[in-house]
Amino acid sequence: MEGNTTLYALPKPEVVLRWREQTTDDFRFCFKFPATISHQAALRHCDDLVTEFLTRMSPLAPRIGQYWLQLPATFGPRELPALWHFLDSLPGxxxxxxxxxxxxxxxxxxxxxxxxxGLHQRGVNRVILDSRPVHAARPHSEAIRDAQRKKT
Structure with missing residues (x-):
């Protein structure tokens, strides 16, 4: 299950424990790194934020399928050295x-x-989201306009 909520806010400890209680041992989560790491810090000088996130999620460690790093559209090829440094610093x-x-x-x-x-050398998966259907929709509601803004 994709854990998109962690992109926007670090869950409270009791929420993480509830997720553990509500799932079986064979269930797998894919939590996104918080935007404070991926967007605001742009993967730089964020060791404390990463430690806080992984520590908070640690009750679910056996049920983590993968941790997911969603980068903003502004994160381009010139930023790859920061990505490599970040990935190389993560727990194995x-x-x-x-x-x-x-x-x-x-x-x-x-x-x-x-x-x-670079991803292959590090054994990191590439996640591809095809956002074309989101942008092809006529923006007849605020929800669609919001989704289109977020998927650029």
């Missing part, structure tokens, strides 16, 4: 996935190849 006992949104990472050029090669 978990699986990780990275979702990029910068257009150059989808252009089938050297930038995309460099991204894919």
């Amino acid at each position: 006992e978990f699986n990780y996935g990275v979702e990029v949104r910068h257009p150059q990472f989808f252009a089938k050029g050297e930038e995309e190849q460099t991204l894919n090669r």
